[in-house]
Amino acid sequence: MTGRRPGRPGHNQDAVLTAAVRLFNDKGYEATSISDLAEALGITKSTIYHHVTSKQDLLRMAINHALDGLQQAAAEVEALDAPAIERLELLIRRSVLVLADRLEFVTLLLRVRGNNAIESNALMRRRILDAQVTELVKEAQAAGDLRADIDPATAARLMFGMVNSLAEWYQPRRDGAAPLADAVVGMAFEGLRTRQE
Amino acid sequence: MTGRRPGRPGHNQDAVLTAAVRLFNDKGYEATSISDLAEALGITKSTIYHHVTSKQDLLRMAINHALDGLQQAAAEVEALDAPAIERLELLIRRSVLVLADRLEFVTLLLRVRGNNAIESNALMRRRILDAQVTELVKEAQAAGDLRADIDPATAARLMFGMVNSLAEWYQPRRDGAAPLADAVVGMAFEGLRTRQE
Numbered sequence: 001m002t003g004r005r006p007g008r009p010g011h012n013q014d015a016v017l018t019a020a021v022r023l024f025n026d027k028g029y030e031a032t033s034i035s036d037l038a039e040a041l042g043i044t045k046s047t048i049y050h051h052v053t054s055k056q057d058l059l060r061m062a063i064n065h066a067l068d069g070l071q072q073a074a075a076e077v078e079a080l081d082a083p084a085i086e087r088l089e090l091l092i093r094r095s096v097l098v099l100a101d102r103l104e105f106v107t108l109l110l111r112v113r114g115n116n117a118i119e120s121n122a123l124m125r126r127r128i129l130d131a132q133v134t135e136l137v138k139e140a141q142a143a144g145d146l147r148a149d150i151d152p153a154t155a156a157r158l159m160f161g162m163v164n165s166l167a168e169w170y171q172p173r174r175d176g177a178a179p180l181a182d183a184v185v186g187m188a189f190e191g192l193r194t195r196q197e
Numbered sequence: 198m199t200g201r202r203p204g205r206p207g208h209n210q211d212a213v214l215t216a217a218v219r220l221f222n223d224k225g226y227e228a229t230s231i232s233d234l235a236e237a238l239g240i241t242k243s244t245i246y247h248h249v250t251s252k253q254d255l256l257r258m259a260i261n262h263a264l265d266g267l268q269q270a271a272a273e274v275e276a277l278d279a280p281a282i283e284r285l286e287l288l289i290r291r292s293v294l295v296l297a298d299r300l301e302f303v304t305l306l307l308r309v310r311g312n313n314a315i316e317s318n319a320l321m322r323r324r325i326l327d328a329q330v331t332e333l334v335k336e337a338q339a340a341g342d343l344r345a346d347i348d349p350a351t352a353a354r355l356m357f358g359m360v361n362s363l364a365e366w367y368q369p370r371r372d373g374a375a376p377l378a379d380a381v382v383g384m385a386f387e388g389l390r391t392r393q394e
Contacts, residue, residue, distance in 0.1 A: 026310055028225030085390075110365075111308065113223055137389075146389045150380045157366050158359045158384050165358025168307075183347045187355050191388030192334075192343045193282075 013051040016041065017065075020058040021104045029059060029108075030115070056118060063122045066109040069098040071125070074132055084139035085146060085189075091133065092163060092188060093181040099166045100177030107167040133160060159188050210248040213238065214262075217255040218301045226256060226305075227312070253315060260319045263306040266295040268322070271329055281336035282343060282386075288330065289360060289385060290378040296363045297374030304364040330357060356385045 019041050023032045034055055038045045052058050073094035077087045099106045109126070112119045137152040137159075146155070162184050170180070216238050220229045231252055235242045249255050270291035274284045296303050306323070309316045334349040334356075343352070359381050367377070 027312065028227050030225050031227035115224065144391060147391050150383060150389065154377065154380050155384065155389060157362060158381060159389075161359040161362025161365075162355045163358075164362065164365075165354060168358075168361075169354050180351065183351050184355060186344075186347060187352065187388065188384065189388045189390045191384065191386045192347065192352060192356075193386045194341060194344050 016048055016051045017058060017061055018104070020055075021062045021108050024059070024062070025104060025107050025111070029055075056116070059116075060118045062105050063109050063112065063118065066098075066102055066105040067122060067125050069102050070095060070106075070129055073098055074129055078132070083145065084136050084143055088133070088136040088140055089185055089189065091136065092159060092185050093178075095160070095163050096166065096181040096184055097177050099163060100170055100172065100180070103167065103170060103172075106164075110164055110167050130156060130160070159184075162188065213245055213248045214255060214258055215301070217252075218259045218305050221256070221259070222301060222304050222308070226252075253313070256313075257315045259302050259305050260309065260315060263295075263299055263302040264319060264322050266299050267292060267303075267326055270295055271326055275329070280342065281333050281340055285330070285333040285337055286382055286386065288333065289356060289382050290375075292357070292360050293363065293378040293381055294374050296360060297367055297369065297377070300364065300367060300369075303361075307361055307364050327353060327357070356381075359385065 016037070020032070020037055023036055023040060027036070032055070034045050034048055037058075038048055041048070052061075074091060077091040077094065080087050080090065082090075109122060112122050114120045114123050133156040134153045137146060137155045140146040141148045141152060166180070170177070173179075213234070217229070217234055220233055220237060224233070229252070231242050231245055234255075235245055238245070249258075270288060274288045274291065277284050277287065279287075306319060309319050311317045311320050330353040331350045334343060334352045337343040338345045338349060363377070367374070370376075
């Protein structure tokens with residue numbers, strides 16, 4: 001991680017980062033100052049600058065924490081020797097778990113608009129992930145496992161529309177996010193309508 | 198609409214409002230000033246104040262434009278004498294069309310966090326809409342038309358996670374948003390997996 005100073009305990013930087021992400025989500029990145037952050041944490045600005053070099057630094061670390069989680073899930077799925085539909089299902093499940101685990105970080109990531117170099121880079125990394133999902137849908141359609149009457153890019157976006165909506169409403173639960181991952185997969189693959197089997 | 202001065206042509210205020218929504222979405226509401234807006238439009242601040250009384254005024258008009266569209270769709274669906282599953286399907290279709298039609302306005306609405314009285318009011322109106330969707334899912338489950346193993350509030354949120362994701366990626370198309378509404382309904386109700394009929 002950039003900005004971590006040698007010899008400083010990581011948990012202090014983590015506390016600063018967590019508070020920063022919360023403020024960025026509440027007020028917007030542009031409207032948040034290091035002074036706001038100092039006030040929220042009840043510490044001085046100079047204490048904050050012991051842990052991070054700049055507001056940009058905090059934005060980069062926060063976005064990386066979200067993207068690294070999602071990219072790791074994507075890389076594991078990519079390495080799997082299984083039909084595309086199973087890899088897609090696993091990618092949805094893993095993404096739900098990453099969102100639940102890094103909720104405020106992913107919320108920030110999803111609001112990024114490309115207003116600076118850090119944000120533009122994040123958008124590029126997101127586009128690569130999106131393309132991977134679309135590719136999996138295409139493969140699963142070609143294998144005859146997914147219906148072919150929905151455009152693969154649209155299907156991918158709608159699936160991740162469900163996943164990403166967690167950022168808006170997910171509340172941590174005692175039983176974790178696995179039941180929610182089941183619900184997303186069930187809805188995406190089987191739909192909600194009852195059937196006569 | 199509040200803030201519309203008598204005798205002034207509406208299209209001028211509309212142009213100011215449209216530009217404001219774009220800036221609010223790009224930079225965030227807090228970080229946008231009336232000066233930024235004047236610069237974006239190539240007019241003076243005082244010309245802007247001929248059309249609107251304040252930045253808050255613009256926020257309220259923009260959010261109302263989004264919410265009024267969604268509430269009108271919900272009211273029409275509510276008045277319909279049809280099974281809950283059909284009302285739900287229609288509500289999804291109509292919501293997709295409202296999003297496509299008022300894309301930047303709904304995008305702004307979806308980013309609102311309750312930072313001021315206007316935003317808090319918008320969140321309250323959104324919660325009422327969400328509750329209506331959940332109620333429709335419950336009714337359709339009770340009628341045996343939707344599977345009952347997914348919590349109604351979760352199903353409602355995931356469905357509107359798909360719908361609301363349009364704000365992130367929808368590009369206006371020559372054939373309109375109806376094919377996309379079909380895709381959302383198809384995915385929500387039937388799922389993506391192929392079946393042996």
